Amino acid sequence: MTRALLRTLFGPLLWAVHFSLLYLLHTAFCVMGVRMGDPAAAMLLSSLLLTLGAVALLAWLFVLRWRSGALQSANGFLNEASLLLIVLSAAGVVWAGAAAGFIEGCASLR
Template sequence: MKESTKEAPIASAIFFLLTGPILWAGHFLLVYGVQSVVCVVGSGAGAPPDLIQTSIVVVTLGAILLLCFALFFPGRLAHVLRYETADPHNRIFSIRVERLLSLLSLIGVIWSGTSVFLIDVCGLLR
């Protein structure tokens, strides 16, 4: 009889590998969604740009912290997401892919987060 190997569920594997892009997409949603809503709703009373800048900085720092956790502690992230694989080669490969995607997402989050200091937050929405 064949010995059964413990395979990771496909959902946990997808979430593990795509942690960085998922966090990056969530960062985009929070930054640009909140910014657009506050600029449009507050346009009559004058949208407070300091509040928008502060919220973008806080969201960006939170995303950076989560991405750094995913980048430096992939074993703990895999444990949290219940991602396990019996083959050590698959584990090494999936950790490398997760780290690469998290690094690319970290660069994207930093790039979009620093734009708050370069561009008027409600300038294009007026």
């Protein structure tokens, strides 16, 4: 049961890790950027790579779960919930990555 629950919650967990890493990198680049100059390009590139990597991992996981025929197993509800949570998590990852790309970074440190 624990394994099925972890498989169901993998999408939201990856979303949380992506969100945390995104803002951790943003803060690190802002702190280092005060000494180095303008960190905007590094922040944009890192947020783009992190977002694309997370979306690719979620898409791969979705395809694996879909092809495994998991919807016909005994835990049908958990498997359907897992697929829906993966889609929701992908939307959250894209939303957070887009915000990091469009909002000007380090404005509060200037």
